[in-house]
Amino acid sequence: xxxxxxxVPLFPALGVLLNLIFSRRMSEAAVGIMACASxxxxxxxxxxxxFGLSQMEAGHRAVETILYQWIGxxxxxxxxxxxxxxxxxxxxxxxxxxxxxxxxYSIGYMHGDPGVRRFFLYMNLFVFAMLLLVLGNSYVIxxxxxxxxxxxxxxxxxxxxxxxxxxxxxxxAFVVNRIGDFGFLLGMLLIIFNFGTLSFTKVFAExxxxxxxxxxxxxxxxxxxxxxxxxxSAQLPLYIWLPDAMEGPTPVSALIHAATMVTAGVYxxxxxxxxxxxxxxxxxxxxxxxxxxxxLAGTIALVQNDIKRVLAYSTVSQLGYMxxxxxxxxxxxxxFHLMTHAFFKALLFLGAGSVIHALHEEQDIRNMGGLRxxxxxxxxxxxxxxxxxxGIPPLAGFMSKDEILYSTFNAGMGGWNTILWSLGIFTxxxxxxxxxxxVFKTFHGECRLDPERKKHAHESPPVVTIPLVALAFLSxxxxxxxxxxxxxxxxxxxxxxxxxxxxxxxxxEAAHAAHxxxxxxxxxxxxxxxxxxxxxxxxxxxxxxxxxxxxxxxxYSGLYNLFLNKWWVDEMYxxxxxxxxxxxxxxxxxxxxxxxxxxxxxxxxxxxxxxGGWLSRLQTGFIQNxxxxxxxxxxxxxxxxxx
Amino acid sequence: xxxxxxxxxxxxxxxxxxxxxxxTRPNPVYSVLFLVACFFHVAGLFVLLGAExxxxxxxxxxxxxxxxxxxxxxxxFNLSEAKSARVVHRQAGFAGIVSLILVxxxxxxxxxxxxxxxxxxxxxxxxxxxxxxxxxxxxxxFLLPFELASLVLLVxxxxxxxxxxREEGE
Amino acid sequence: xxxxxxxxxxSAILFIIGVMGVLMRxxxxxILLSIELILTSVNLNLxxxxxxxxxxxxQVFVFFVLTIAAAEAALGLAILVTLYKNLESINVDDVNQLxx
Numbered sequence: 001x002x003x004x005x006x007x008v009p010l011f012p013a014l015g016v017l018l019n020l021i022f023s024r025r026m027s028e029a030a031v032g033i034m035a036c037a038s039x040x041x042x043x044x045x046x047x048x049x050x051f052g053l054s055q056m057e058a059g060h061r062a063v064e065t066i067l068y069q070w071i072g073x074x075x076x077x078x079x080x081x082x083x084x085x086x087x088x089x090x091x092x093x094x095x096x097x098x099x100x101x102x103x104x105y106s107i108g109y110m111h112g113d114p115g116v117r118r119f120f121l122y123m124n125l126f127v128f129a130m131l132l133l134v135l136g137n138s139y140v141i142x143x144x145x146x147x148x149x150x151x152x153x154x155x156x157x158x159x160x161x162x163x164x165x166x167x168x169x170x171x172x173a174f175v176v177n178r179i180g181d182f183g184f185l186l187g188m189l190l191i192i193f194n195f196g197t198l199s200f201t202k203v204f205a206e207x208x209x210x211x212x213x214x215x216x217x218x219x220x221x222x223x224x225x226x227x228x229x230x231x232x233s234a235q236l237p238l239y240i241w242l243p244d245a246m247e248g249p250t251p252v253s254a255l256i257h258a259a260t261m262v263t264a265g266v267y268x269x270x271x272x273x274x275x276x277x278x279x280x281x282x283x284x285x286x287x288x289x290x291x292x293x294x295x296l297a298g299t300i301a302l303v304q305n306d307i308k309r310v311l312a313y314s315t316v317s318q319l320g321y322m323x324x325x326x327x328x329x330x331x332x333x334x335x336f337h338l339m340t341h342a343f344f345k346a347l348l349f350l351g352a353g354s355v356i357h358a359l360h361e362e363q364d365i366r367n368m369g370g371l372r373x374x375x376x377x378x379x380x381x382x383x384x385x386x387x388x389x390x391g392i393p394p395l396a397g398f399m400s401k402d403e404i405l406y407s408t409f410n411a412g413m414g415g416w417n418t419i420l421w422s423l424g425i426f427t428x429x430x431x432x433x434x435x436x437x438x439v440f441k442t443f444h445g446e447c448r449l450d451p452e453r454k455k456h457a458h459e460s461p462p463v464v465t466i467p468l469v470a471l472a473f474l475s476x477x478x479x480x481x482x483x484x485x486x487x488x489x490x491x492x493x494x495x496x497x498x499x500x501x502x503x504x505x506x507x508x509e510a511a512h513a514a515h516x517x518x519x520x521x522x523x524x525x526x527x528x529x530x531x532x533x534x535x536x537x538x539x540x541x542x543x544x545x546x547x548x549x550x551x552x553x554x555x556y557s558g559l560y561n562l563f564l565n566k567w568w569v570d571e572m573y574x575x576x577x578x579x580x581x582x583x584x585x586x587x588x589x590x591x592x593x594x595x596x597x598x599x600x601x602x603x604x605x606x607x608x609x610x611x612g613g614w615l616s617r618l619q620t621g622f623i624q625n626x627x628x629x630x631x632x633x634x635x636x637x638x639x640x641x642x643x
Numbered sequence: 644x645x646x647x648x649x650x651x652x653x654x655x656x657x658x659x660x661x662x663x664x665x666x667t668r669p670n671p672v673y674s675v676l677f678l679v680a681c682f683f684h685v686a687g688l689f690v691l692l693g694a695e696x697x698x699x700x701x702x703x704x705x706x707x708x709x710x711x712x713x714x715x716x717x718x719x720f721n722l723s724e725a726k727s728a729r730v731v732h733r734q735a736g737f738a739g740i741v742s743l744i745l746v747x748x749x750x751x752x753x754x755x756x757x758x759x760x761x762x763x764x765x766x767x768x769x770x771x772x773x774x775x776x777x778x779x780x781x782x783x784x785f786l787l788p789f790e791l792a793s794l795v796l797l798v799x800x801x802x803x804x805x806x807x808x809r810e811e812g813e
Numbered sequence: 814x815x816x817x818x819x820x821x822x823x824s825a826i827l828f829i830i831g832v833m834g835v836l837m838r839x840x841x842x843x844i845l846l847s848i849e850l851i852l853t854s855v856n857l858n859l860x861x862x863x864x865x866x867x868x869x870x871x872q873v874f875v876f877f878v879l880t881i882a883a884a885e886a887a888l889g890l891a892i893l894v895t896l897y898k899n900l901e902s903i904n905v906d907d908v909n910q911l912x913x
């Protein structure tokens with residue numbers, strides 16, 4: 001049954017092909033149904049394949065299917081193949097499942113848009129590329145998928161390319177990702193250099209024999225690949241593209257920039273855990289970067305007024321949590337959070353899309369309010385997702401986030417991990433606060449809509465709300481897949497533990513065994529208290545005493561402006577990196593290209609023409625001039641003969 | 644100063660003088676006549692050098708035939724009036740300088756004896772008169788060029804007729 | 814004693830006079846005459862060498878030079894006549910259609 005894994009990327013690819021050939025003649029609805037069907041079929045294949053995998057003995061759950069040899073160059077060869085193991089199985093289920101729901105949602109959301117066929121083409125292409133990324137059996141296939149999702153991200157962010165801001169956002173995303181990919185490629189090249197192959201099974205089998213823990217080379221490799229992860233997963237310093245990516249249609253934001261593509265970096269690190277476990281220094285870097293990103297993005301999300309921006313920065317923040325988990329060696333926790341985050345973040349975005357559509361493209365939360373009566377289903381699902389992300393038990397977010405914080409607390413980083421943990425806890429507080437600020441401002445209170453919009457505001461059609469409900473269900477119960485270990489049956493750990501157990505050296509997996517029940521419960525308690533207080537604070541400030549918000553804004557205007565302006569990171573990049581590069585390019589253009597190369601070429605051409613002009617004066621047409629020339633020639637020869 | 648020397652200097656100076664005049668007269672008829680005189684003196688020089696046959700040839704062919712031909716053309720087309728505003732070409736000055744340089748060079752070469760041997764040994768025994776001296780070599784070693792020369796003359800004959808033909812209606 | 818050098822210098826002078834005539838006169842007839850002069854100076858040179866080296870080759874050469882000089886003069890005049898018929902001028906400056 002695991003052979004079905006081949007069908008998983010095949011169906012979306014088929015969808016792409018059919019869309020390319022036939023979509024012109026198909027109706028809008030038919031195109032949408034075809035796209036959903038291909039992803040749905042992919043999901044079913046994934047279920048079958050994973051079920052087949054589960055029938056296998058734990059600890060040996062790895063099925064490598066090689067289709068054909070793609071590159072054969074001397075000693076280096078790369079195959080096109082798929083590796084189905086616990087890690088990739090979780091990923092394909094999440095990707096295809098969430099993607100299916102979002103495709104269904106898109107039928108309603110993109111209704112009437114002139115580019116809807118193109119939309120579904122890109123969406124299917126994206127799913128295909130993402131599946132390649134997570135199913136690939138080597139860094140080569142992973143990278144192909146990596147670039148593919150980058151391309152689709154660009155295409156979909158700039159979907160409404162007529163709009164300047166959308167086109168620029170797409171370009172920004174692609175360029176920033178490119179910078180990360182540069183690091184990733186260097187890392188891959190170093191792997192080839194050290195291992196002679198990029199195949200996962202071979203590299204990870206040999207790594208402990210080739211490298212010692214803490215070797216410079218393996219640290220370099222892992223850091224370079226992490227650079228790629230910061231680009232794709234929007235961490236410091238390359239997160240800047242994600243907020244701008246909100247220019248794309250909301251389903252795109254939900255699928256790509258919340259649930260799937262941005263998790264590629266996390267997946268990659270978890271996949272390469274063998275290498276990362278051999279480079280503790282890199283892991284510290286990963287954890288620190290992740291934690292800082294989470295904190296930074298959380299502060300920015302506090303004060304944003306565009307509903308999608310808040311969610312975008314929230315995504316960056318939650319990705320930081322995933323990186324933090326990976327950095328402390330808790331790979332299972334990272335993937336668990338990835339899964340739950342996919343559920344509730346996709347739901348949040350889809351809910352936001354529902355609101356935006358209902359309010360006729362209004363996105364500023366200051367102009368919303370009181371929508372819970374007008375759009376009850378959207379409100380309820382949104383609320384569930386917000387509770388999940390804030391970390392309220394027993395919803396999904398609580399389980400995953402708590403596990404991350406617990407692992408961080410227990411990690412063996414000589415005290416640094418405690419600082420990270422406190423920052424993480426504080427960010428959890430921020431998360432709860434800004435999410436419920438969003439909820440209260442959008443759905444509660446008095447309605448600040450302008451009257452025209454209010455008249456036409458209505459709940460979205462079922463094709464939109466049904467996916468919302470499905471995701472809400474998953475956000476609610478998804479957490480039970482990873483309930484804390486003391487309750488004995490932890491699906492996630494049983495499923496993925498053996499995969500990560502092999503080279504685990506510090507933190508995460510090993511530490512789970514040796515701890516006290518008391519520590520775990522009290523940490524859990526702290527998380528809950530922090531989350532609840534965040535919600536209460538939001539309740540007070542936003543709903544009951546709006547004046548406090550105003551006074552805070554005025555008294556702490558420095559901080560407020562810092563957060564509102566995103567810590568001026570974009571501006572700083574502009575000044576430090578972009579302007580000098582532009583100036584340098586301009587300089588090269590005018591000096592070397594303009595004067596140098598063009599000048600030389602023009603000069604040569606000009607020279608030829610001028611010298612031709614001179615020489616043509618020799619041909620006067622007068623015979624005696626020619627005779628004189630001959631006489632001069634003879635004289636010259638005679639003079640030469642004299643000496 | 645013996646007689647040969649006097650004759651040499653006479654012939655030489657007269658040749659140069661008449662040549663100079665020939666080249667500088669505006670009226671082409673005068674030029675032709677002066678050139679005829681020059682040829683006579685050059686023929687004298689030939690005689691001094693023991694080439695009587697060639698001296699006779701020089702007078703017969705060059706002075707007699709060629710110069711008469713030139714005179715024919717000049718008179719036939721009434722070219723005796725100077726038809727150009729300037730006698731001397733614009734490039735004359737520079738040409739003069741170059742010419743002077745050339746002559747200086749040539750004199751230097753001659754004086755320095757640049758053209759030194761090895762000269763070919765005498766092939767035929769000494770004979771008393773010039774005709775047999777020339778003929779001995781002409782009809783043996785240079786027989787082919789001799790025949791070809793007659794061919795050349797034939798071709799020139801054709802050429803001149805073709806070029807000088809009257810067009811229809813002229 | 815009149816030696817080879819005297820004759821060489823003399824022929825050089827005659828040669829140059831002819832060259833000057835070619836380079837400096839505008840009347841085509843005079844140019845052609847100057848060419849005859851050049852050829853004559855060459856003849857003188859050849860005969861001088863022939864005499865002083867005691868070799869008939871020089872004189873044989875003069876024979877041919879005379880022939881060719883005659884041929885060239887005839888053709889030159891024929892061309893001159895044609896030119897005159899077309900251009901109405903025997904000024905060499907008017908024959909400049911190959912000016913580039």
